[in-house]
Amino acid sequence: MANRDNTALVLGATGGIGGEVARQLRDAGWEVHAMQRQRPATPTLSDGIHWHRGDAMSAADVAAAAQGCSVIVHAVNPPGYQRWAELVLPMMDNTLAAARAQGATVVLPGTIYNYGPDAFPVLHEDAAQRPLTRKGIIRVEMERRLQAATAQGCRAIVVRAGDFFGPQSGNNWFSQGLIKPGQAVKTVQLPGQPGVGHQWSYLPDVARTMVQLLARRHTLPAFASLHMAGHWDEDGQQMAQAIARVVARRTGSTPRLRAFPWWLLALASPFVTTLRELREMRYLWTTPIRMDNSRLRASLTEEPHTPLDEAVEATLVGLGCLKPAALSPARPLAASPSASRA
Structure with missing residues (x-):
């Protein structure tokens, strides 16, 4: 077996943040294990990652995949916002049992x-x-249970960030509220009130932060909670304007900006789970919310940070809104993973 101190299980590796962390850990020399329900019974090596058949809702599956691992990345969520109340806490309990x-x-x-x-x-x-x-x-409650488990032999790192965006970021406000994936960007919607700041986090930067913290994990408290500054949109229009700049530079056509149709969510949310969940989070768009990253900078000196236009371009290419030909070859994009709770 490879060095146990450099072996990780990533739960949710077919999703946005889980997949990005798995790839970055692999590229940093870690032995990475992951689970997926559709995998063969015998573990297989694919793209440098050891895949196991299993479900995060099965304590036995998680325990088996975690054998010999010094790190478990809990990046698993119910797909499509479905059955949160039923699935989220049992999945966390299975992770904590394996970690202990x-x-x-x-x-x-x-x-x-x-x-x-x-x-x-x-x-x-x-x-x-x-x-x-x-x-x-x-x-x-997830974090309460996580912190309690640190008194029973495991350690924990919580990396808190703003709204995700990125080439394979899954369900998020960027891809569900601002633009339409797979389509040319003609309109960018503004969910926030005019002048209200908002916090964004580029998913590859979040993953890079986690990988760097893991390299220093033995210097951190048993329960370490750290915030990322990410990209601060000071007036609620900086992200939309970056999208418009990138699209205009790449296509010669400038998208128009318009207010997000919250009234439509009010009409449709009783019938569509995703829209109901988005509407429930409206309060996050009515007041400025900024993350203080002083504690993170004390641990890493500098937070990983991709320039906004570069991050937006990679995101639009990954979401199929721009052709990939003009993307720098230094930043190849993997195939977009499907949502899964494994």
Whole structure:
């Protein structure tokens, strides 16, 4: 077996953040293991990753895949926002059981759903977590269980970031609210109120941050919660304007900006789960929310940060909104993974 201290299990490796972390760990010399329900019974090596057949809802599957691993990346979510209340906490419990058995470090991509308006406008790691939404309540409980498990032999790193965007970022506001994947960008929608700042995080930067923290994990507290600054959109239009700039440079046509149709979500959300979940998060667009990354910079000195236009271009190419030919060959894009809870 390879050096156990450099062996990781990534749960959710067919999704956005999980897939990016798995690839970056692999490229950094880690032995990476992953699970997928459709895989053959015998573990297989594909693209440098050891794939196991299994389901994150099965404690036995997770325990078997985690054998010999010093790190478990818990980047797994129910696909399409479905059955959160039923699936999220059992999957976390299975990860924690495996981590305790292996004495492993658990890495969790955190969200700002944990916080309510009393913690805004600048989010610090130690702010009280009083969420307003169902998903926020579940996320708070996930982190509570994670922190409790550190008293039982495992360690934990929570990396909290703003709204994800990236070439393979899955369900997010960029791809579901601002533009339409797979189509030329003619219009960019603005979900926020005029002048209200918003926090974005480029998914490859988030993954790079996690990989760098894992290299230093033995210097961190048993439960380490850290915030990323990411890309701060000071007036709620910087992201949309970056999209328009990139599209105009690449195609010669400038998209128009328009307000997001929240009224349409109000009409359709009773019938469409994804729209209902998006509508529930509207409060995050009505007040400035900025992440303080002082604690992260104290650990890494500098936060990984891709320039906004470069990150937006790679995202639009990955989402099929721009042709890939003009993307720099130094940043190849893997095939877009399908959503899965494995």
